[in-house]
Amino acid sequence: MGPKTKSPPGDTNQSDRDIFFMRAAMEAAIEARDKGDIPIGAVMVHEDKIIAKAGNARKISSDPTAHAEILVLREAAEKLGDWRLLGCTLYVTLEPCTMCAGALVLARLTRVVFGASDPKAGAVESLYTILADPRLNHQPVVTSGVLADETGELLRGFFRARRTKKAEKYSNTSD
Ligand code: ZN
Numbered sequence: 299m300g301p302k303t304k305s306p307p308g309d310t311n312q313s314d315r316d317i318f319f320m321r322a323a324m325e326a327a328i329e330a331r332d333k334g335d336i337p338i339g340a341v342m343v344h345e346d347k348i349i350a351k352a353g354n355a356r357k358i359s360s361d362p363t364a365h366a367e368i369l370v371l372r373e374a375a376e377k378l379g380d381w382r383l384l385g386c387t388l389y390v391t392l393e394p395c396t397m398c399a400g401a402l403v404l405a406r407l408t409r410v411v412f413g414a415s416d417p418k419a420g421a422v423e424s425l426y427t428i429l430a431d432p433r434l435n436h437q438p439v440v441t442s443g444v445l446a447d448e449t450g451e452l453l454r455g456f457f458r459a460r461r462t463k464k465a466e467k468y469s470n471t472s473d
Pocket residue numbers: 365367394395396397398399
């Protein structure tokens with residue numbers, strides 16, 4: 299994060315704020331990538347301030363549930379001293395999966411903003427629409443596609459580099 303800026307200038311409109319906070323989520327994604335995890339990042343915003351920030355840590359913590367969204371949910375709930383995250387907005391660089399979408403409903407989150415869509419596992423718009431399902435007792439407001447190109451490129455670049463590395467590793471073996 300920049301020079302201690304934790305909230306955007308006061309007179310910005312909603313879409314400028316969304317971009318500001320999505321950039322913070324991207325920073326967390328880049329930190330995750332630099333530790334060897336898939337670059338997905340999230341921040342939780344309460345009263346226009348970031349109260350939690352995390353990158354995907356599945357690999358480094360050997361934990362299949364250590365998705366960025368779950369990590370920021372836990373940190374934010376602990377900080378607020380309440381499991382209900384009413385009034386909070388989650389920003390995440392990739393469309394949440396079924397587990398995370400379920401957790402966001404359980405946390406009574408007010409709003410969810412995500413970047414790139416995930417056609418293979420997305421549970422907000424792509425494969426399922428868990429956050430809009432009227433059979434569940436809470437429906438967060440959803441905004442999708444914020445910095446979709448940049449957040450998506452972060453992932454594509456990661457997988458491209460990984461394929462190249464694998465190809466190099468096996469280029470001298472015959473299989
Ligand atoms: Zn997830």
